[in-house]
Amino acid sequence: MGVDLGPGSPFDPTLDELALLAESAGDTPVARITAKRRAPDAALFVGEGKADEIKALVTEHGGHCVIFDQALSPAQQRNLERHIGVEVLDRTMLILEIFGARAQSHEGKLQVELARLQYLSTRLVRRWSHLERQRGGVGHRGGPGETQIELDRRMIGERIKSLKARLERVKRQRGTQRRSRERSGTFRVSLVGYTNAGKSTLFNALVKARAYAADQLFATLDTTTRQLYLEEAGRSVSLSDTVGFIRDLPHTLVEAFEATLQEAAEADLLLHVVDAASPVLQQQMAEVQKVLHEIGAGDIPQLLVYNKLDRLGGHQQPRELTDELEIEPGRRVPRVFISARDGIGLPQLRQLIARAAQGAGGLNSPDPSQDRVLSDADEMITPVWPATGTFQSKT
Structure with missing residues (x-):
């Protein structure tokens, strides 16, 4: 169930991500329903009419649970469960269940x-209101007990x-x-990005590790650190795979995972892994930047890694594997297109990491020998973001 509350509130009309979250938790989505409101209903969040419609869908499909894409208040959750007759979860609780199963x-x-x-x-x-009549003291005198x-x-x-x-x-x-x-003197590199962007697959490809990787949301929760030897720099760096981010990541999780996220906050370089085939990659990138600023990692040098190049169609393929992209006003960072699964672009990625590790002016100040290539790439690979959000080449 998704509710459009107007401008400024996150809303996914397809509910695809919520469906993936449900599948990651072991559920099978059988129906999707959306609504539009100017403000949430105080009692039922969606109003009584829409709640009746949800109840009819539950009966029709034999559903056992209703999952909302927005956060519900305790009273709204309790009232919906009584009205519909099945368990009601919100996005936050669903993510917590997935984390509990994967840790x-x-x-x-x-x-x-x-x-x-x-x-x-x-x-x-009010889950235990029937116990509030108990009294303390002798002869039923005194105030109510605990x-x-x-x-x-x-x-x-x-x-x-x-x-x-x-x-x-x-x-x-x-x-x-x-x-x-x-x-x-170890140079620290952390992989960050939206969940299911391919961070663990890239981690395994770079350091020949066997970290768990799967095509599902939040496959990795525990930080793993390995040494990555860069022949181009003649030295090793430490590479850490961290938990993925997601839209509306519960603040309780951000606080609880502070020790884990600190790996990213204290890194020397962030590899921001992006699912290049995602139709909403702009929104996903914005969510990652938002969380990075929340944990104090917003100003750390970044390298954009556009993964899943193998899933892009012929008209979406870039002419060059490296270029630059402005991620924030006045801030341009190097970008590299790769396929962690097929190994495409990994040599270019290693060269960029090596250049950062050598401290040759930093990643925000490109190597002069690369100026012409990057400039040409900017002309040839100017990002055009259509309504679907996918990347297109500009000829």
């Missing part, structure tokens, strides 16, 4: 549990405090490891 390392499990508890602590609304909701809040609060303390120790441990790499 493998001890650190990842701690981070997901913290995010889930922070989210659920706001959902304890209600179940208060007990739950206290237990969740204590657990959150414990998890934060344990994650703080993990954060200090990671900080010690990073300082050790700094003392050894």
